[in-house]
Amino acid sequence: MTTSRGPEGHDLPRTAGTRTTLRVIGVVLLLAGLVIGGLGVRGFIADAQSTSVDADFGPILMMAAGGFLCVFGLAALNAGTIGAQARYAAGETMPTLKQSAAYLSDGEGIMGVGRTVDDGPHGAEGSRGAAVTGPYCRSCGVRNDEDARFCDGCGASLA
Numbered sequence: 001m002t003t004s005r006g007p008e009g010h011d012l013p014r015t016a017g018t019r020t021t022l023r024v025i026g027v028v029l030l031l032a033g034l035v036i037g038g039l040g041v042r043g044f045i046a047d048a049q050s051t052s053v054d055a056d057f058g059p060i061l062m063m064a065a066g067g068f069l070c071v072f073g074l075a076a077l078n079a080g081t082i083g084a085q086a087r088y089a090a091g092e093t094m095p096t097l098k099q100s101a102a103y104l105s106d107g108e109g110i111m112g113v114g115r116t117v118d119d120g121p122h123g124a125e126g127s128r129g130a131a132v133t134g135p136y137c138r139s140c141g142v143r144n145d146e147d148a149r150f151c152d153g154c155g156a157s158l159a
């Protein structure tokens with residue numbers, strides 16, 4: 001992963017790295033949450049068994065913190081995994097979508113998607129190739145190629 005890659009080549013590993021980081025963070029948060037939550041539960045049980053009158057919110061806070069960490073860890077794990085799934089789905093779906101768009105629109109595409117026909121000369125200059133710069137025929141009025149010697153329409157000499 002040194003150089004000689006396009007801008008897109010640089011983008012891809014970075015995204016994969018972000019996902020991996022998210023997964024690592026997710027696992028770490030999840031484990032930390034389980035440990036802290038477990039300690040909290042242990043402290044809570046110990047508290048309940050003790051005869052101490054003073055309510056100690058430490059264990060409860062620890063359980064809450066552990067729960068939050070677990071939730072954040074799961075969210076990070078999801079973000080890391082969903083990113084991959086979304087990318088995969090997009091890569092799998094887009095070609096099919098383009099093909100469908102091209103098929104449905106007869107090659108013209110839908111809003112720029114799936115256009116397969118060329119933007120060739122249409123309209124004013126038809127496939128017959130009527131010239132726009134050449135001289136009109138004096139006999140029939142058909143416009144001819146600039147270098148035409150005889151009329152396209154009637155064959156009369158244009159000279």
Ligand SMILES: [Zn+2]
Pocket residue numbers: 137138139140141142151152153154155156
């Ligand atoms: Zn003519």
